[in-house]
Amino acid sequence: MVREFTINELWFLVLAARWTVLLSIIAFVGGGAGGLVIAIARVSRFRLLAQLAAAFIKVVQGTPLLMQLYLVYFGASLLRLTSDAWTAAALGFTLYASAFLGEIWRGCIQAVPREQWEAARALALGYRPQLRFVILPQAARIALPPTTGFLVQLLKGTSLASIIGFTELTRAAAIVNNATFRPLLVYGTVVGLYFILCWPLSLLSGHLERQLERAGARTITFQI
Amino acid sequence: MDYVFQFGVVWREFDALLLGAWLTVRLSTLAMMLGMLVGVAGALATVSRWRVLRALARVYVEGIRNTPFLVQVLFVYLGLPSIGLRLRPDQAALLAMVINLGAYATEIVRAGVKAVPTGQLEAGTALGLSQWQLFRHVIWLPALRAIFPALGSQFILIMLASSVVSVISAEELTAVADTMVARNFRSFEIYVVVTGLYLAMCLAFQALFATISRALFARWGGA
Numbered sequence: 001m002v003r004e005f006t007i008n009e010l011w012f013l014v015l016a017a018r019w020t021v022l023l024s025i026i027a028f029v030g031g032g033a034g035g036l037v038i039a040i041a042r043v044s045r046f047r048l049l050a051q052l053a054a055a056f057i058k059v060v061q062g063t064p065l066l067m068q069l070y071l072v073y074f075g076a077s078l079l080r081l082t083s084d085a086w087t088a089a090a091l092g093f094t095l096y097a098s099a100f101l102g103e104i105w106r107g108c109i110q111a112v113p114r115e116q117w118e119a120a121r122a123l124a125l126g127y128r129p130q131l132r133f134v135i136l137p138q139a140a141r142i143a144l145p146p147t148t149g150f151l152v153q154l155l156k157g158t159s160l161a162s163i164i165g166f167t168e169l170t171r172a173a174a175i176v177n178n179a180t181f182r183p184l185l186v187y188g189t190v191v192g193l194y195f196i197l198c199w200p201l202s203l204l205s206g207h208l209e210r211q212l213e214r215a216g217a218r219t220i221t222f223q224i
Numbered sequence: 225m226d227y228v229f230q231f232g233v234v235w236r237e238f239d240a241l242l243l244g245a246w247l248t249v250r251l252s253t254l255a256m257m258l259g260m261l262v263g264v265a266g267a268l269a270t271v272s273r274w275r276v277l278r279a280l281a282r283v284y285v286e287g288i289r290n291t292p293f294l295v296q297v298l299f300v301y302l303g304l305p306s307i308g309l310r311l312r313p314d315q316a317a318l319l320a321m322v323i324n325l326g327a328y329a330t331e332i333v334r335a336g337v338k339a340v341p342t343g344q345l346e347a348g349t350a351l352g353l354s355q356w357q358l359f360r361h362v363i364w365l366p367a368l369r370a371i372f373p374a375l376g377s378q379f380i381l382i383m384l385a386s387s388v389v390s391v392i393s394a395e396e397l398t399a400v401a402d403t404m405v406a407r408n409f410r411s412f413e414i415y416v417v418v419t420g421l422y423l424a425m426c427l428a429f430q431a432l433f434a435t436i437s438r439a440l441f442a443r444w445g446g447a
Contacts, residue, residue: 062380062426064387066398067419074412078227152290159292163391170295177302184306187299191291198290 005180010189016172017193023168024155026090031097031154038102040131043109053102060099066160068092073164089161096157100150104222108143109135111218145209146222152201153222156194169193233408234417244400245421251314251396252383255321259382260375262322263329270334281330288327294388296320301392317394321382328378336371337363369441376433380426387422397421 003009041053060068072092077083112135120130162171173190177183205222212219234241269281288296300323301316311319340363348362390398401418405411 059423062384062423063419064384064398064422066387066390067415067422070415071412071419074415078412156290156292159294160388162294163388170292170298173295173298182306183302184304187295187303190295191287191299194291194295195287199286202286202290 002181003179005176005182005185009176009180009186012176013169013172013186013189013193016167017169017197019166019168020155020158020170020194021197023089023093023158023161023166024151027093027097027154027158028151030090030094031101034094034098035101035105038098039105039109042102042106045127057099057103060096061103065096065157066163068096069160069164085161085164085166088164089158089166093154093158093161097150097154100153101147104146104150104220105139105143107220108139108146111142111220112138142212142217142220145205145212146220148201148205148208149222152198152205155198155201159194229413230410231413231417233410234404234413237404238417240400240404241397241418241421244395244397244418245425247400248383248386248396248398249425251318251321251389251394252379252386255318255325255382255386256379258318258322259325259329260333262326263333266326266330267333267337270330271337285327285330288324289331293320293324293385294391296324297389297392313389313392313394316392317386317389317396320389321386324385325378325382329375332371332374332378333367335374336367339370340366372433372437372440376430376437379433380429383425383429384422 038053038056041049042057044050044053069089069092072095073085073088076088076091082088116134116138117130120134125133158168159170161168162174165171167175169190173186177186180186209219209221266281266284269277270285272278272281297317297320300320301311301313304311304316344362344366345358348358353361386396387398389396390402393399393402397418401414404414
């Protein structure tokens with residue numbers, strides 16, 4: 001029997017957007033922690049550490065997100081870790097976000113003028129206090145606009161979790177479409193929902209960037 | 225772990241994967257060329273005298289950049305037949321890629337033209353150059369030089385993103401891999417090799433673009 005596309009189906013889609021948002025938040029928090037480690041490793045004085053971090057970034061940025069999800073999903077079940085789409089998606093997107101945020105934040109750390117490092121050293125601060133109290137706070141300000149921009153890419157990217165069977169907005173659309181057979185309406189609605197989630201973030205990112213430019217700081221852009 | 229990896233089945237059909245990689249490159253190149261045309265038209269529209277055209281270009285760019293590529297692909301393939309536009313999977317994939325690229329290319333081209341200093345345009349006008357001569361002798365090369373790196377990375381991005389069109393079984397590398405997985409269930413081994421192929425393609429194109437960039441712009445003051 002074919003169902004009508006009613007307010008209930010619309011509500012089902014809106015509720016499914018919660019999982020899109022939740023997965024994005026998990027990936028962002030996990031990727032934020034991982035990204036910080038990657039960024040610091042990338043600017044490290046230990047050459048091997050810096051090269052490992054660079055290689056990780058290169059591999060993640062040079063391969064399709066879908067392949068990364070497949071490898072985590074099938075790899076985790078081979079290792080008998082889990083065959084659960086939730087865990088695989090959370091892990092896959094965390095790795096993905098770690099690499100991108102690591103690369104963005106590396107740029108931000110390097111955008112802090114050299115003199116700041118030298119001044120901190122002149123104050124007899126060790127490497128860690130230099131980073132912790134002088135460099136990172138300044139880098140964080142530069143990092144805000146491109147990080148917000150990446151959040152949009154991450155949110156859009158979570159739609160791929162539907163392919164490994166994680167029920168979020170895009171998979172909910174397939175479910176509703178199979179029941180109602182109104183593809184134009186269903187996917188039109190889903191396009192609209194993604195837009196409502198992403199556009200404010202894009203505007204915020206642009207606003208923050210202009211603010212930083214007006215303040216005369218060096219900026220790093222991240223293409224959405 | 226008691227799983228035994230079997231890469232033998234992958235190497236036996238490696239030719240099929242290479243063919244898939246070629247299909248991916250072909251699809252991405254075609255999409256990139258058509259997408260550039262849309263991008264140039266879009267960039268012209270954003271500086272148009274007509275407000276409606278400017279607004280439409282804005283809506284297009286923001287709409288595409290703020291929605292997932294996968295949903296755009298599904299919208300084109302599943303949604304458009306409702307309004308009478310029935311496409312084969314590979315046609316739908318190409319159309320979705322062109323629409324997606326067009327939006328990003330619009331932004332890139334616009335930034336390129338803006339990168340030409342106003343003083344040079346004024347100098348050209350003062351020399352009595354026509355619109356076409358202005359474009360030919362003043363704008364075109366610096367603009368191309370400014371946007372070349374962005375275009376190169378955009379090509380690589382769409383090449384990687386194109387793995388998503390396997391969901392509508394358009395013919396490309398990931399779809400070829402999916403078919404192999406369905407036959408012998410060696411999913412992990414196959415996707416490891418395919419991931420390696422994508423990485424190789426990405427690195428090869430990065431090197432190619434760097435070479436082209438040096439060759440094109442070297443005699444003109446370096447890339």
